[in-house]
Amino acid sequence: MGFVFDIQAAKQQSALGKYNQQVANRNAVVKEQEAEAIKKQTEFDIVKFDQQFEQLTGETKVATLKSGVELSGSALNILRYNAEQAEIQKDVMEYNSQVAQSQKIEQANFARIQGVIAKREGRIAALGSYARAGESLLRTGQATGMIGGW
Numbered sequence: 001m002g003f004v005f006d007i008q009a010a011k012q013q014s015a016l017g018k019y020n021q022q023v024a025n026r027n028a029v030v031k032e033q034e035a036e037a038i039k040k041q042t043e044f045d046i047v048k049f050d051q052q053f054e055q056l057t058g059e060t061k062v063a064t065l066k067s068g069v070e071l072s073g074s075a076l077n078i079l080r081y082n083a084e085q086a087e088i089q090k091d092v093m094e095y096n097s098q099v100a101q102s103q104k105i106e107q108a109n110f111a112r113i114q115g116v117i118a119k120r121e122g123r124i125a126a127l128g129s130y131a132r133a134g135e136s137l138l139r140t141g142q143a144t145g146m147i148g149g150w
Contacts, residue, residue: 006136010129017122024115028108035104042097046090053086 057079064075071079 004133006129006133010126010133013122013125013129015122017119017125020118020122021115024111024118028111028115031104031108031111035101035108038097038100038104042093046093049086049090049093053082057082 060079060082061071064071069075
């Protein structure tokens, strides 16, 4: 009667493998959502950065003109330099965002791979249990004279 338990164990091992794969797939979806959230946050941050930069640039222009200095020469060079630095800062923000997004996508891919492995491990364990059930049936059959002793 041990084969009954082996068959039940095989079913449970198979189900556990499928469950573990589902968990890994869910984890993958979460990582993909995190990548999308990083992308949207970066878009928001860049818009906010642009607004703050425009405000600062406007304040600087007003302060410069109020002081009686023309927007030429050094003052214009400073504004141009600040604009260049702002573009560099936005490029850095985009790059860092893309790196973080790529890492999340890679983590999602790895989670899916782990899920496939978990499912296969469940199948292998189930096959082992089925093999033990078969061996148990053979031993039972031989002991009762039903196999090999006719």
